[in-house]
Amino acid sequence: MRADMAGDIEALGLLEIEGMARAIRAQDAALKRAPVVVLACAPVSPGKAVLLFGGDVASVAESLADAEAVAGSRCIDRLFLPGVHPSVVSAVQGKRSARASETLAVLELNSLAATVLAADSAVKAADVALGRLHLATGFGGRGFFTLWGAQSHVEAAVAAALAAAGERALDHEIIPAPHDEIDQAAFVRPWPLDPANSAS
Template sequence: MMASPALALLEFHSIAGGIEAGDAMVKRAPVEQLLSGTIQPGYYLVLVTGEVADVVEAVDAGVLTGGDCLRDRLLLPNVHPGVVAALRGERAPGAANAGAFNALGIVETSTVAAAIVAADAGLKGAEVRLNQLRLGDGLGGKGLALFVGLVSDVDAAVALGGDAVADLVVRRTVVSQLHDEMWGNVNGSGRFGDHFAWPPV
């Protein structure tokens, strides 16, 4: 997804406003990459990567253009590689019998941007891996950062990640020795309907 140090994401509650802001961002600065699109329940995300100064300039343009359509935003000048991997869909293994990964930590946030910030803070501050980063779709626009590791490390990651976005945390928790059957469910898609082949919403 990226080789440059900075990542930013703007989250809009208007699709039209998000498209307009994304256009302003890519016109303002020579970012390495711009990715955008809708998530449920009708929000619009614009993600940019590149050199720090260019990304900062693009974010300024997006915020100015998006105005009151802006729901949340993040700017990570030195994003953790684990966050980038999770955004690509990679997952750290998590199972009750996975040796050092004997705890699951969850930071649930009210916005997508907040979940990414929480994941970055937890990874930078504790010896954990990111099991997965779930964003928006199927979550009513919320985000989930799931950490795995030793209980003490996962405790630290959840505390740091949650504190980084405190006013946007829905709930944070650490589960020690999660049961194998729950690991199977957590490591799946996360959608209840997938157990019964319900069509995606």
């Protein structure tokens, strides 16, 4: 399975782990347990690492269990997301959707797991486009994502995201008719989640 084939990924597994060394060991356990695709195993601020992988539901569940067992007490947060929306898989790989409508929403959350869960809930709840999903790097361990759509759809999507995230939601804004300069270029990550992935 290729990591860029979002439609082939049925589920996501995510662990936030204290320390890169333990994260790499957990990655090894996940890969040895079942045929999953690692989308990221990278350091994120502050002093944590994210391990994110996808595959079929059974494989992700098995690999997540083994990786979490290896992470042990250093596991800070976890997410098992069966039936993940394809746009979320694309977004966690750094792909961005162009401005699709006239209302923008920005949601900020206190963890990576909450960010992915809330984004998935949003795009499943209403006819909105997931513009950008940013996980922790250069943002103090927080995450945020953007949504585009008709205002009523954006409002419904935001409500679903906030319900899924609960107390892990930190802030959100809905911006009707944003200025033309507030587009995807305003949310470009200055470096990839895992710089090693872009090394020649």
